[in-house]
Amino acid sequence: MTLELTPEETRVPVVEAPRPVRNLAIGTGSCAVLCLLLGLGAGDSGRSSLRLNSPGDYVSIPLITVPTTLTAIVLAVLVAAVTAYLVARRPAGRVRALCTWFAVVAVILAFLLWAASGDPNAQLDAVGLLQATIFLAVPIVLGAMAGTVSERSGIVNVAIEGQMLGAAFLAALVGTVAHSLVAGTIAGVVAGVLVGALLGTFAIRYQVNQVVLGVVINLLVLGLTTYLYSRLLQQDSAGLNQPGTVQPLTIPVLSRIPIIGPVLFEANLLVYLAVVVVVVLNLMLFRSRWGLRTRAVGEHPRAADTLGINVTRLRFRNSLLAGGIAGLAGAYVSIGSVGGFGINMTAGRGFIALAAVIFGRWTPLGAMGAAILFAFTSALNTALSFIGTPLSIPSQILGSLPYLVTLLVVAGVVGRSQSPAADGVPYSGR
Amino acid sequence: MRSSLKIVAGVAVAGLALAGCGSKPTDTAGSGASATAAGAKVKACIVLDTGGVDDKSFNQSAWQGMQDAAKKDPALEVSYIQSQGNSDYEPNLTNSVKNGCKAIVSVGFNLADATKKVAMANPTVPFAIVDSGSNAPNVYGMKFETAQSGFQAGYLAAGLTKTGKVGTFGGTLLPQAVTDYMDGYLDGVNYYNQQKGKTVQVLGWNGKTGTAVSPDPSKGFNDKGTGRSITQQMFRAGADVIFPVAGASGEGALTEAEAQGGKLTIFWVDFPGCTFYPQDCPNIATSVLKGIPDRIGAFLEGVKSGKPLTGTFDGTLANGGTGIDGFNQFDAKIPADLKSEIATIKTKIISGEIKPATPGRG
Numbered sequence: 001m002t003l004e005l006t007p008e009e010t011r012v013p014v015v016e017a018p019r020p021v022r023n024l025a026i027g028t029g030s031c032a033v034l035c036l037l038l039g040l041g042a043g044d045s046g047r048s049s050l051r052l053n054s055p056g057d058y059v060s061i062p063l064i065t066v067p068t069t070l071t072a073i074v075l076a077v078l079v080a081a082v083t084a085y086l087v088a089r090r091p092a093g094r095v096r097a098l099c100t101w102f103a104v105v106a107v108i109l110a111f112l113l114w115a116a117s118g119d120p121n122a123q124l125d126a127v128g129l130l131q132a133t134i135f136l137a138v139p140i141v142l143g144a145m146a147g148t149v150s151e152r153s154g155i156v157n158v159a160i161e162g163q164m165l166g167a168a169f170l171a172a173l174v175g176t177v178a179h180s181l182v183a184g185t186i187a188g189v190v191a192g193v194l195v196g197a198l199l200g201t202f203a204i205r206y207q208v209n210q211v212v213l214g215v216v217i218n219l220l221v222l223g224l225t226t227y228l229y230s231r232l233l234q235q236d237s238a239g240l241n242q243p244g245t246v247q248p249l250t251i252p253v254l255s256r257i258p259i260i261g262p263v264l265f266e267a268n269l270l271v272y273l274a275v276v277v278v279v280v281l282n283l284m285l286f287r288s289r290w291g292l293r294t295r296a297v298g299e300h301p302r303a304a305d306t307l308g309i310n311v312t313r314l315r316f317r318n319s320l321l322a323g324g325i326a327g328l329a330g331a332y333v334s335i336g337s338v339g340g341f342g343i344n345m346t347a348g349r350g351f352i353a354l355a356a357v358i359f360g361r362w363t364p365l366g367a368m369g370a371a372i373l374f375a376f377t378s379a380l381n382t383a384l385s386f387i388g389t390p391l392s393i394p395s396q397i398l399g400s401l402p403y404l405v406t407l408l409v410v411a412g413v414v415g416r417s418q419s420p421a422a423d424g425v426p427y428s429g430r
Numbered sequence: 431m432r433s434s435l436k437i438v439a440g441v442a443v444a445g446l447a448l449a450g451c452g453s454k455p456t457d458t459a460g461s462g463a464s465a466t467a468a469g470a471k472v473k474a475c476i477v478l479d480t481g482g483v484d485d486k487s488f489n490q491s492a493w494q495g496m497q498d499a500a501k502k503d504p505a506l507e508v509s510y511i512q513s514q515g516n517s518d519y520e521p522n523l524t525n526s527v528k529n530g531c532k533a534i535v536s537v538g539f540n541l542a543d544a545t546k547k548v549a550m551a552n553p554t555v556p557f558a559i560v561d562s563g564s565n566a567p568n569v570y571g572m573k574f575e576t577a578q579s580g581f582q583a584g585y586l587a588a589g590l591t592k593t594g595k596v597g598t599f600g601g602t603l604l605p606q607a608v609t610d611y612m613d614g615y616l617d618g619v620n621y622y623n624q625q626k627g628k629t630v631q632v633l634g635w636n637g638k639t640g641t642a643v644s645p646d647p648s649k650g651f652n653d654k655g656t657g658r659s660i661t662q663q664m665f666r667a668g669a670d671v672i673f674p675v676a677g678a679s680g681e682g683a684l685t686e687a688e689a690q691g692g693k694l695t696i697f698w699v700d701f702p703g704c705t706f707y708p709q710d711c712p713n714i715a716t717s718v719l720k721g722i723p724d725r726i727g728a729f730l731e732g733v734k735s736g737k738p739l740t741g742t743f744d745g746t747l748a749n750g751g752t753g754i755d756g757f758n759q760f761d762a763k764i765p766a767d768l769k770s771e772i773a774t775i776k777t778k779i780i781s782g783e784i785k786p787a788t789p790g791r792g
Binding site: 125127128129131132135136139229230234238242245247248333337338339340342343344345347348378379381382383385386388392393394 | 482483484599633634635636638639640641644648649652653654655656657658659660662663664666667678681682685689709
């Protein structure tokens, strides 16, 4: 017997722990204070310039220059107002999320204004910053999608890093040998699915502790790819490790719209594919029968089982699907962005993706937002080194910015987030 | 449940074993034909830092030097051990002594303390260390004044730029191996400005803070994606000559230069870039070299002849320990005036008239 309810009837809201509004208000309140401090600590020039135009735009936007302190104080007041609203009205759900995001964006904006206020000639290139953000975000976004699928079905996926690394390797190898980047991308997805199958088999069939399993798989893939790289790819780089790079696909007309054109419509096919994955996944997870079942299996597998859902089979299939998506991320890391494999080249992106899943509260759109935020801080690190910030920030601290933001965001703004109830719990039927 | 534990344990062991195989092979590059002639072989070992044998930087350079020496002298048997972290340095060196290595090379400033300790404990074994001065009687130190060659590169970059902006970034901002180059580069650009009354600007390094691929040394030299992203941002900000001091992460800069189709020029670091990346040679104007292979060859030769080198080698433009490579495909694009100025700068640095950055000022 199968579950025959239509999706509309059964759209169960995500089970969320009732968070006290107080904690959130403390978070946004400190955001307001931070905006104020950044405004008061503005550099000598007292104004900040933001460059928004790119060569080839239809309309050339003039350089935007604003007084730093005043703008930051306005931002602080707005965030304070939002905080007051949160305390007074205690909104829930979407409105609350919107308030949180508003506070985060305001702090980032205040920080940018502060950073650009030191040198009177400094211009912060907003479009370049966003372009770099997209470039860096794609593997993290896709990795986070893999994490969301798998965790929503009740399997903790620490192995995203390994799935990505394996895929990056196979994509580069097959892409070179077959002289086809399409074949390379497919090979990457296959590699991801294989590692996903490994995870699924041990997690579901043998009920191994999933966190330990994920760590072991990451080690296995790192060892395997490093070994094969030094024995094969390194020996014959021209014949085995020069797949080329997926070329950017510039969409005519759209790409010449100021700001969003160069950011969104000059990317390569894998970037567009990533957007499609996020949108489709978000729809499927909350509007389709598959999504309902997946969430049921992740929240309460026994209930799902009594309604006739084959829990182990669905979990295994979703594990393969997650592997495939992580494989796409891996393909982007090698052939999608730099055209070649290198030892441990995913460099921790899989773990950042895992953090994005949690920050995004196990929803595709939320995880995407978090992934973009992490990529943004990484891009910002570079952009800030071009303009002299009022306080000379040591590069080591700048470089650790993404990790710092991860920590603050997960601990502070998200607070206690509720994972799917059966996440990481093996299901053994009767 | 118990059987499943066994399975996962098996996978774990396999994983660790493979991880070990991947990064710690003991390659034998010497000829195996005369291996039976006991005593004829001299074992030379190298302990690498975390970057590994393929880091496109000093580890690879040093291993290259070992292999070159073994090719020249079949009686040398060379092998390497890669360190996974700084707790590995001392055990790796001690094990090398125990395994009968007759000459041991440590790669990188990070290994200085461990090398001193093990060398003191084994006064009869000759040691050498890359990027550090001698710190024990039986340790041969090699330092390279890469600020001198970086200075020449900076001057060349300032002379080549059409936009008035040049860039540089590091894998991580380590002194010696990375920031010395960048300090020299910055000074070279400033010297050009001073001589010509120009205002060429350096993006990514101001002598104190700058752009690094990652704060983590085990990742900073292996992250091509971030390397490319940094290059893209620099290019967009106007830099048309970029000098990545980032090992394999710099390959991302080469990919971006290829995508820009000739509008972006790269200077390679440590190695002759055109030799290792022939397909990218059209975008590599020159390479800023560090004579590690050469020095390791000299050290091994000394050990073979029974007179191991000691003291500290200070690689400069004067003794060829560092310098810039030829201009390859850029030869015709670089004006003769600029070439002769670069040559003059070399003489002036050697004579002491120009003093590039004092190392470690950051």
